[in-house]
Amino acid sequence: ILVLAIETSCDETSAAVVKNGREVLSNIISSQIELHKLYGGVVPEIASRKHIEKINQVIEEALSSAKVTLEEIDLIGVTYGPGLVGALLVGVAHAKALSFATKKTLVGVHHIEGHVSANYIENKELEPPFLCLIVSGGHTHLVLVKEYGEYEIIGRTRDDAAGEAFDKVARAIGLGYPGGPKIDKLSREGNKDEINFPRAQIEGAPYDFSFSGLKSAVLNYINSCEMKKVQMNKADIAASFQEAVVDVLVTKTIMAAKDFHMNQVAIAGGVAANSHLREAMVAACRDNGISFYYPSPVYCTDNAAMIGTAAYYEYRKGTRSGYDLNAVPNLKIGER
Ligand code: ATP
Ligand code: MG
Ligand code: FE
Numbered sequence: 001i002l003v004l005a006i007e008t009s010c011d012e013t014s015a016a017v018v019k020n021g022r023e024v025l026s027n028i029i030s031s032q033i034e035l036h037k038l039y040g041g042v043v044p045e046i047a048s049r050k051h052i053e054k055i056n057q058v059i060e061e062a063l064s065s066a067k068v069t070l071e072e073i074d075l076i077g078v079t080y081g082p083g084l085v086g087a088l089l090v091g092v093a094h095a096k097a098l099s100f101a102t103k104k105t106l107v108g109v110h111h112i113e114g115h116v117s118a119n120y121i122e123n124k125e126l127e128p129p130f131l132c133l134i135v136s137g138g139h140t141h142l143v144l145v146k147e148y149g150e151y152e153i154i155g156r157t158r159d160d161a162a163g164e165a166f167d168k169v170a171r172a173i174g175l176g177y178p179g180g181p182k183i184d185k186l187s188r189e190g191n192k193d194e195i196n197f198p199r200a201q202i203e204g205a206p207y208d209f210s211f212s213g214l215k216s217a218v219l220n221y222i223n224s225c226e227m228k229k230v231q232m233n234k235a236d237i238a239a240s241f242q243e244a245v246v247d248v249l250v251t252k253t254i255m256a257a258k259d260f261h262m263n264q265v266a267i268a269g270g271v272a273a274n275s276h277l278r279e280a281m282v283a284a285c286r287d288n289g290i291s292f293y294y295p296s297p298v299y300c301t302d303n304a305a306m307i308g309t310a311a312y313y314e315y316r317k318g319t320r321s322g323y324d325l326n327a328v329p330n331l332k333i334g335e336r
Pocket of ligand 1: 010082083111112115135136137138139162163164166167178179180181184269270271272273274275300301302
């Protein structure tokens with residue numbers, strides 16, 4: 001089965017060709033980061049317009065670098081939510097038009113299921129059931145992946161997503177957008193034990209997360225430095241903040257793995273590209289006899305290859321989408 005996958009949920013226009021769910025023949029990503037940097041974050045209207053400009057070219061490139069023709073494609077997979085409605089609509093409308101013109105089967109894909117499925121690409125032996133920590137720009141969830149495409153949420157953030165916290169703290173210390181990779185890099189020059197930022201626990205909900213208190217603590221720390229007119233060390237702030245986030249993520253993930261008797265753990269989403277999180281998870285899983293899986297950085301952040309993989313498994317389950325497929329900006333995990 002050859003899938004042509006399309007992803008336009010946020011600020012990456014991406015198309016990929018994926019064979020039998022796990023073999024990526026091409027994965028073209030046109031990022032708009034340089035454009036949105038000017039505004040310190042993604043501007044939805046600009047994102048939609050850019051997707052329209054780029055999508056044809058990106059799809060053509062995905063087909064040509066995979067050395068496949070549109071006729072050879074069996075299935076068209078497209079992200080239909082969650083994300084920015086205008087951005088999603090570009091991909092959805094395009095996929096529907098392609099499907100209509102070529103009579104190829106259409107499968108709408110959940111963006112977050114795509115992030116989880118990114119783990120299947122390079123870890124050929126990974127199969128459900130496993131526990132997945134989803135940490136992206138808009139989501140922070142602990143889910144049990146019971147079967148392909150079957151999820152049970154056991155924990156979630158009560159406020160900010162992990163990626164959002166990275167982006168906000170980066171802005172506060174003047175690193176610009178997107179903040180995650182910049183904090184990751186700057187942290188290497190800092191001392192992670194310099195400032196003891198809070199690790200939030202939520203009473204009665206051991207697998208839930210909260211990052212807004214941590215974000216406020218960082219902002220307060222910066223303010224107090226400014227008031228006392230002491231030079232703040234940005235690298236120490238970045239490293240100590242990152243350590244607080246990673247500490248909570250790793251501790252809760254390992255606890256959940258033990259409580260739910262999962263001996264396989266995976267991570268997904270943009271923050272899964274964080275080098276400290278990856279190292280800490282490798283060590284914690286090794287110490288606890290758990291097999292740990294993670295995607296290469298390019299499959300952590302938004303890309304169409306992961307959508308192709310998710311589309312394949314949805315198709316195998318019998319999912320088919322009609323021409324009434326619509327963008328669903330606030331689609332929840334496990335919903336269709
Ligand atoms: P969602 O998937 O929830 O809809 P999104 O698609 O915008 O949101 P992703 O593309 O999955 O999010 O991830 C982007 C996020 O990942 C941003 O918040 C970014 O700062 C963060 N991120 C990317 N690389 C790193 C890194 N190395 N360390 C920490 N955070 C990172
Ligand atoms: Mg993005
Ligand atoms: Fe994403």
